[in-house]
Amino acid sequence: MQIRKLSQVLKGRGTVYLHAALRRTSVVCLVFMLGIGSTLDAVAAELDGMSPQAGSVATPVADSSQRAGAGQRLTIESTNLESLLLEKGVISQDDWIRLKAEEERRAFEQTAEAGMAGNPRWYERIRISGYTQFRYAAGATDGKFSIPLGDSTATSQPREFYFRRIRLVFQGQISERLAFYLQGAFEGDQSTQNMFNKEIIDAYADYYLTKDKVHRLRFGQHRAPNAFDTYRSSTNRQELDRHESVQSGAPGERDLGIAYYWSPKIAQERFTQLAAYHNGPGDYGVFGLMVYNGQGRNKAELNGDKHIGARLAYPFELPNGRLLEAGVMAFRGVYSVSGAGAPTSTTATAKCQQGLNRQGGCDTTDERITAYVWTPPQPWGLLAEGTIGKNAKRNEITSIIEEKPLIGGYVQGYYTWSYSDVGMLTPYVRYGEYYGGIKSINGAPDGQSRTWNFGLVWEPDTHWRFVTELMLKDGLNETLALNRVQDSFDGSLLRFQAQFFFN
Numbered sequence: 141m142q143i144r145k146l147s148q149v150l151k152g153r154g155t156v157y158l159h160a161a162l163r164r165t166s167v168v169c170l171v172f173m174l175g176i177g178s179t180l181d182a183v184a185a186e187l188d189g190m191s192p193q194a195g196s197v198a199t200p201v202a203d204s205s206q207r208a209g210a211g212q213r214l215t216i217e218s219t220n221l222e223s224l225l226l227e228k229g230v231i232s233q234d235d236w237i238r239l240k241a242e243e244e245r246r247a248f249e250q251t252a253e254a255g256m257a258g259n260p261r262w263y264e265r266i267r268i269s270g271y272t273q274f275r276y277a278a279g280a281t282d283g284k285f286s287i288p289l290g291d292s293t294a295t296s297q298p299r300e301f302y303f304r305r306i307r308l309v310f311q312g313q314i315s316e317r318l319a320f321y322l323q324g325a326f327e328g329d330q331s332t333q334n335m336f337n338k339e340i341i342d343a344y345a346d347y348y349l350t351k352d353k354v355h356r357l358r359f360g361q362h363r364a365p366n367a368f369d370t371y372r373s374s375t376n377r378q379e380l381d382r383h384e385s386v387q388s389g390a391p392g393e394r395d396l397g398i399a400y401y402w403s404p405k406i407a408q409e410r411f412t413q414l415a416a417y418h419n420g421p422g423d424y425g426v427f428g429l430m431v432y433n434g435q436g437r438n439k440a441e442l443n444g445d446k447h448i449g450a451r452l453a454y455p456f457e458l459p460n461g462r463l464l465e466a467g468v469m470a471f472r473g474v475y476s477v478s479g480a481g482a483p484t485s486t487t488a489t490a491k492c493q494q495g496l497n498r499q500g501g502c503d504t505t506d507e508r509i510t511a512y513v514w515t516p517p518q519p520w521g522l523l524a525e526g527t528i529g530k531n532a533k534r535n536e537i538t539s540i541i542e543e544k545p546l547i548g549g550y551v552q553g554y555y556t557w558s559y560s561d562v563g564m565l566t567p568y569v570r571y572g573e574y575y576g577g578i579k580s581i582n583g584a585p586d587g588q589s590r591t592w593n594f595g596l597v598w599e600p601d602t603h604w605r606f607v608t609e610l611m612l613k614d615g616l617n618e619t620l621a622l623n624r625v626q627d628s629f630d631g632s633l634l635r636f637q638a639q640f641f642f643n
Contacts, residue, residue, distance in 0.1 A: 479582025
């Protein structure tokens with residue numbers, strides 16, 4: 141108990157006249173804590189996080205992926221005490237970062253809450269941010285090469301400059317009970333010569349059932365419980381594409397629905413730390429439950445059935461200070477495939493086995509279970525996801541859309557070299573496979589593929605990210621033809637990206 145009291149003294153700092161004495165006390169405390177082992181540190185952190193005096197989350201915004209820098213590294217100005225401890229080897233670099241993160245969290249919390257309580261003008265509690273991804277694709281070595289759920293422009297318009305994403309975000313904490321998040325897309329569709337269109341990506345509001353933000357409801361268009369990689373914003377994700385094994389479960393990542401999230405205080409703090417310093421997805425709850433249409437982002441509902449999805453995950457801090465997040469997600473519902481003909485059609489490239497519904501869709505069972513484990517680069521990291529389930533897939537012989545099992549997953553390793561206070565260099569390697577249909581493409585083609593990704597990410601500061609990636613892939617092209625099997629391909633694609641953030 142004395143150790144915890146002394147650590148609380150370190151956080152409080154006291155008055156100017158007691159400053160020097162408190163510093164000496166803090167040094168003795170930290171040395172003693174390190175001497176008795178990091179396991180006691182972890183237990184103390186858990187108790188501290190569960191205490192009723194714990195503050196609210198790091199920043200009062202609706203989308204956790206945007207909290208504390210949205211996956212970017214915060215510029216930290218150290219005090220003499222922490223710098224001295226680091227120089228003397230009493231604490232490690234990770235310990236130093238955690239101490240500063242806690243100080244920044246508390247300072248931001250006090251400032252934000254004071255500003256909200258003292259300023260009746262709601263429009264001054266809104267923040268604007270965003271990012272842009274500018275790319276060039278060198279051209280695939282196989283003419284049938286395809287990335288149907290990712291960067292399709294790279295294969296349809298090779299050797300051209302193009303915008304992959306242009307996003308603008310409005311978000312704010314309007315009151316202690318209401319937070320909102322609105323994201324628009326302006327990148328357009330270059331393959332149709334529509335260079336700049338407008339599309340709503342996110343539009344939702346959070347209602348906090350409790351002041352400590354442990355319980356909340358989310359209404360609107362937001363991310364569905366499908367996979368770790370689809371929860372991550374492209375702000376946080378360094379890789380150029382999500383893997384098709386998990387992207388196929390929720391193309392567009394979002395849907396219209398209502399969600400409930402439960403996130404205890406210690407989990408809120410760790411989710412925030414993972415998002416701020418390690419490109420994590422943010423706080424989507426230790427437990428989450430969502431009821432949603434199930435047709436995908438900005439898609440009309442084609443049946444009366446609703447998807448139900450759930451999430452169970454937890455961010456751990458291991459005794460050696462390493463962070464690790466693990467979880468499982470599942471959903472079930474009825475998906476209506478577009479572009480299908482009647483069972484007796486002689487002209488359709490895909491036919492519905494049970495006949496079309498009133499809206500012209502082909503209803504099929506849509507269910508998945510996905511598990512993941514992720515430890516961010518400290519300095520090395522690992523991410524792995526696996527998924528199994530059942531969804532729509534066209535039979536290549538009969539052209540009938542059937543309910544077929546699916547299986548897939550990927551594993552990724554990466555290493556981050558911090559060569560300056562803010563500059564980082566991260567090479568990564570990912571391998572994944574997928575065997576199943578792609579429900580969101582007309583006719584639900586077979587989407588089987590095997591993919592290698594070799595990438596190098598350079599982040600000179602918190603506002604720029606440059607990526608070079610080589611993709612090696614073999615699989616089936618999603619284009620369907622009457623009475624023909626899908627074309628296969630085996631090729632490579634080299635791409636370059638410059639991404640800048642304005643937040």
